[in-house]
Amino acid sequence: FGDVHGVSAAHGQGMRDLVELALAPLNLADPDDEEDEDDVNKPIKLAVAGRPNVGKSTLINTWLGEERLVAFDMPGTTRDAISVPFERNGQRFELIDTAGLRRKGLVFEAIEKFSVVKTLQAIESANVVLLLL
Secondary structure, eight states, rough: OOOOOOOTTTBBBHHHHHHHHHHGGTTOOHHHHHHEEEEEEEEHHEEEEEEETSHHHHHHHHHTOOSSSSOSSTOOOOSSEEEEEETTEEEEEEEEEEOOOOOGGGOOOHHHHHHHHHHHHOOOOOOOOEEEE
16 A cells, blocks of 8 residues: 555544645645745735715725726716725735625616626625725
């Protein structure tokens, strides 16, 4: 049988050693080293989500200190997720303004369904999501 390696599926003991042993012949780079280098240069993605007309675009404009995003008192002004670079105290951010979300039963138009899909994709890709109610 060769070398025997004890593994506990119920408790996960010995799994890391087994995986490292199995991957050793492939000479793969350590993914932890690569992620650390990339994480330093990547901005923190912060998505602002919420219902229509709660002030998502206005909040981002306030953070930016300028009127960068269109903010209007009519629902549906923001249709697509809009990404805006931002830096504060040396930390880079990517602020993502999303379309307003309504209950599933109230979404009928195709353009609004598209907006919901784009908002959900932005939420999925974000590191932090701020929910405005």
